[in-house]
Amino acid sequence: MSQRPRAGSDPGALGGIQHARPDRDDPGKGLVDGPLPEIPADRAIQQQLQQLKPLRQRLMSGDAKDISVDDTVNMVRAVKDLATIGTFKMQGPVWTLICDGDQTRRLLADVTTLTPLVASLAGPQAPLVVAVIGASLGYIETINELGGNKGVEITGVVGTTGLLVVPRGLPGVFADLVEGAKLVMAGRTVMDFVIVASAYSPQIAAALGIPVVAAVFNAVSSGTPVGWAIAAALGLLIPGVSSEPDPDDHGQVVVSRTDVGNWESFTLANLGGRHVALLSHVGLFSAQSGGGSGVNANRSQVGDWERWTVIGHGGNVVSLRTINGHHLTAEGGGGRECNANRTSIGDWERFRLVHLPTGKMALRTLRSGHYITVEP
Numbered sequence: 001m002s003q004r005p006r007a008g009s010d011p012g013a014l015g016g017i018q019h020a021r022p023d024r025d026d027p028g029k030g031l032v033d034g035p036l037p038e039i040p041a042d043r044a045i046q047q048q049l050q051q052l053k054p055l056r057q058r059l060m061s062g063d064a065k066d067i068s069v070d071d072t073v074n075m076v077r078a079v080k081d082l083a084t085i086g087t088f089k090m091q092g093p094v095w096t097l098i099c100d101g102d103q104t105r106r107l108l109a110d111v112t113t114l115t116p117l118v119a120s121l122a123g124p125q126a127p128l129v130v131a132v133i134g135a136s137l138g139y140i141e142t143i144n145e146l147g148g149n150k151g152v153e154i155t156g157v158v159g160t161t162g163l164l165v166v167p168r169g170l171p172g173v174f175a176d177l178v179e180g181a182k183l184v185m186a187g188r189t190v191m192d193f194v195i196v197a198s199a200y201s202p203q204i205a206a207a208l209g210i211p212v213v214a215a216v217f218n219a220v221s222s223g224t225p226v227g228w229a230i231a232a233a234l235g236l237l238i239p240g241v242s243s244e245p246d247p248d249d250h251g252q253v254v255v256s257r258t259d260v261g262n263w264e265s266f267t268l269a270n271l272g273g274r275h276v277a278l279l280s281h282v283g284l285f286s287a288q289s290g291g292g293s294g295v296n297a298n299r300s301q302v303g304d305w306e307r308w309t310v311i312g313h314g315g316n317v318v319s320l321r322t323i324n325g326h327h328l329t330a331e332g333g334g335g336r337e338c339n340a341n342r343t344s345i346g347d348w349e350r351f352r353l354v355h356l357p358t359g360k361m362a363l364r365t366l367r368s369g370h371y372i373t374v375e376p
Helices: 011-016 043-060 069-083 101-109 111-134 137-146 174-181 190-200 202-208 211-221 226-233
Strands: 087-091 094-100 151-157 164-167 253-257 267-270 275-279 284-287 293-299 308-312 317-321 327-330 338-342 351-355 361-365 371-374
Touching: 087 111, 087 174, 094 101, 094 111, 094 174, 101 111, 101 137, 101 151, 111 137, 111 151, 137 151, 137 164, 137 308, 151 174, 151 190, 164 267, 174 190, 174 202, 190 202, 190 211, 190 267, 190 275, 202 211, 211 226, 253 293, 253 338
Parallel strands: none
Antiparallel strands: 087 094, 094 151, 151 164, 253 371, 267 275, 275 284, 275 308, 284 293, 293 338, 308 317, 317 327, 317 351, 327 338, 351 361, 361 371
């Protein structure tokens, strides 16, 4: 198995993942390293919010006297304007934005239209939410197109990089992540947060279909070598074997099935821009050495080898490029193994992104119609 260091981390640090709860007096403390990014809000938007805030506070406190009919009309108009942008919810650090097709088009045209809605509900965390959405507009557009331009559901966690996007109407993960936020803090990416939350909660792991990933994460966190951790989580330990199993004996990525089950269902998470991570029932898709050789889906943390760039070809056809410029390839166009060893894109490197009723996705080869499968 190829090994590589994690930049800026120590093996016990778990890739920067933090398990402590946030500082009660400073909710942002411990979420991100360094100063929080700031987005200058449009002056007119700020003025609108300032005018709306006193009325909102008085209504919420039950002090409705001396509020004129004109004030009430203006407030209703302002709320109606906000509602045209989408439906936004936030619990703890977890937030979600649901937009229909028209709302998604407005969002993609000008992300600053989102500021009033988020600021009215997310308060000081609003710049972080708008920043992560603004950094991923191209990816959001791709998912919207794949869903027939009917809108999207976007979910994120304040303090992490990236977000989760599914076509509107498919099951999202907001409720699961809200429960996860009660148990743990965040990792560097939203995918790391998903994995850590699952590791802390068997119920969340079961809901997301990744109990093996959760078990591997917990075992490795406790110092168990990754080969033993994967074999044990899969129930494939061989009695009497004293040497560590090769981790890459598990999570092999092949293209051999013509129907979709759990082995063919993946969680796709944006990591900022068009960068993504793919999570299978065994672990994250990982290009050995960052590309140029094989692919396994057996990792429980996001590093450079687990980062892929989505390249859209129109419709629902995409390619996936590794950190060093190689592409995910279905050898023979399907029916064989997958590698990440081609620097140009042909039919073998093109896949149809298929969104499943569960909210997960599958990848089907362009030529043969086989689905990518991750074997135990």
